[in-house]
Amino acid sequence: RKEVEQDPGPFNVPEGATVAFNCTYSNSASQSFFWYRQDCRKEPKLLMSVYSSGNEDGRFTAQLNRASQYISLLIRDSKLSDSATYLCVVNTGFQKLVFGTGTRLLVSP
Amino acid sequence: ETGVTQTPRHLVMGMTNKKSLKCEQHLGHNAMYWYKQSAKKPLELMFVYSLEERVENNSVPSRFSPECPNSSHLFLHLHTLQPEDSALYLCASSLGTGEETQYFGPGTRLLVL
Numbered sequence: 001r002k003e004v005e006q007d008p009g010p011f012n013v014p015e016g017a018t019v020a021f022n023c024t025y026s027n028s029a030s031q032s033f034f035w036y037r038q039d040c041r042k043e044p045k046l047l048m049s050v051y052s053s054g055n056e057d058g059r060f061t062a063q064l065n066r067a068s069q070y071i072s073l074l075i076r077d078s079k080l081s082d083s084a085t086y087l088c089v090v091n092t093g094f095q096k097l098v099f100g101t102g103t104r105l106l107v108s109p
Numbered sequence: 110e111t112g113v114t115q116t117p118r119h120l121v122m123g124m125t126n127k128k129s130l131k132c133e134q135h136l137g138h139n140a141m142y143w144y145k146q147s148a149k150k151p152l153e154l155m156f157v158y159s160l161e162e163r164v165e166n167n168s169v170p171s172r173f174s175p176e177c178p179n180s181s182h183l184f185l186h187l188h189t190l191q192p193e194d195s196a197l198y199l200c201a202s203s204l205g206t207g208e209e210t211q212y213f214g215p216g217t218r219l220l221v222l
Contacts, residue, residue: 004151034210041218042215043199043213043214043215043216044152044199044213045213046210046211046212049210087151087152096154096157096165097152097154097211098151098154099151099152100151101149101150101151102151
């Protein structure tokens, strides 16, 4: 079983749509959780950290369910500029980040 | 953004060549990392340095040799690489080795012929 699993997509959605990505992780001792965004041929950039209570940043909402070991990212009112690959990242301790393969999002006009 | 810089951005080398990748961070961070990103695969952590001391070596072949002369600079020395080593090599830094956010450089895209 992979340490971090994501649906690779692509998710094709029209502008203005709401889209949700899920991610599961296998290490129950994982310490912290993140969503990174990676544009084509660019480096990953932190989108948001994920907290147990859930957190929101504008159009983006992240949730963590420790009991079920999954993380979600919800994007509301999708923009063309949201097209990218979204990486689910789990810190298993001692700064060891484990990355999922990413979920590709394509937002069309 | 120039927080973490990497040179060169692109590199083509033969299997018998020796080359080095350079990373520099201007964020005052104490931890630096090398990652490998191959097509269709997740990022793989290669090495972790904390205060210039290597704290993690993720079973990386010896043809990759890291060097961290100070907390701002990180090198990856390459020799006798294989074509399957072609990938995007990303450097990252963080304030410490706890749960702080890691910031990535733009990467070096390496092609081994």
